[in-house]
Amino acid sequence: MMKYARQYVLITLSISIMSVGVYFFKFPNNFVFGGVTGTAALVAKLTPMSASAFSSAANIVLLVVGFIFLGREFAMTTGYASLVMSAELMVLEKICPLSGPLSDQPMLDLIFAIALPAIASALLFNVGASSGGTDVIALIVEKYTHIHSIAAALFLTDLFMVVAACFVFDLYTALYSFVGLTVKSLVIDAVLEKIKMCKAILIVCDEKDPICDFVMRKLVRGATYTPCFGAYTNKPHYIIYTTLTRHEADLLQDFIHKEHLNAFMSMLSTTEVFGKGFNHA
Structure with a gap:
């Protein structure tokens, strides 16, 4: 209603x-x-x-x-x-x-x-x-x-x-x-x-669970992650990819800062989004 x-x-x-x-x-x-x-x-x-x-x-x-x-x-x-x-x-x-x-x-x-x-x-x-x-x-x-x-x-x-x-x-x-x-x-x-502007977000982080849980449970969006290694340090990290609205992207950014997570976050503006949760292209 x-x-x-x-x-x-x-x-x-x-x-x-x-x-x-x-x-x-x-x-x-x-x-x-x-x-x-x-x-x-x-x-x-x-x-x-x-x-x-x-x-x-x-x-x-x-x-x-x-x-x-x-x-x-x-x-x-x-x-x-x-x-x-x-x-x-x-x-x-x-x-x-x-x-x-x-x-x-x-x-x-x-x-x-x-x-x-x-x-x-x-x-x-x-x-x-x-x-x-x-x-x-x-x-x-x-x-x-x-x-x-x-x-x-x-x-x-x-x-x-x-x-x-x-x-x-x-x-x-x-x-x-x-x-x-x-x-x-x-x-x-x-x-x-x-x-219709959305944010395609790429995150390189040490801990994937807090970020993925926030995206899935609080924002009710999907996310994809994969293990990776830093080119300079050769240390293991995770890459997380997700697509959010501008407001949701701001909430995720605030969450990462508030929790003091070691993460590098890159956002790209896009209007061409297909898939569950996005009813426009």
């Missing part, structure tokens, strides 16, 4: 960050980075339909597509995220109606319109959810094609909306939108890599 509670709290927080970025910085400037919100900006410009109403309808359709291709759990988390986002956008429209951009600095608005939704999307992807919309299409593309980067799949999926912006809005808006889509993809990729 705590795991699911934590997951849905993170989804709610991420959607709130995204809603602020979309409503206050993206919609007023007609920035079209793709996605349902980008399409909503086009629809709101061309028809009497509001951006939030179109977002709600489109998200429902794409949610069904996600359920078919990505599974029940994904549909549940994404469905919840879509409902929260639609509700928050509607509430913001009621309590904070906007007649134009918040500032007269388009580049400043662009930075917030990129950063807030991109960070929120990366957090959602990391917990197995999305904000709905074309994120669903991007995840399907990633799953069923040779494109193994969510950011790249999202860029290709949303590029069409940016091209459409050239014909609906002025050239400056279209150029800003293309820059925004490119930077958004890069930010999502960078944030995801930072979140």
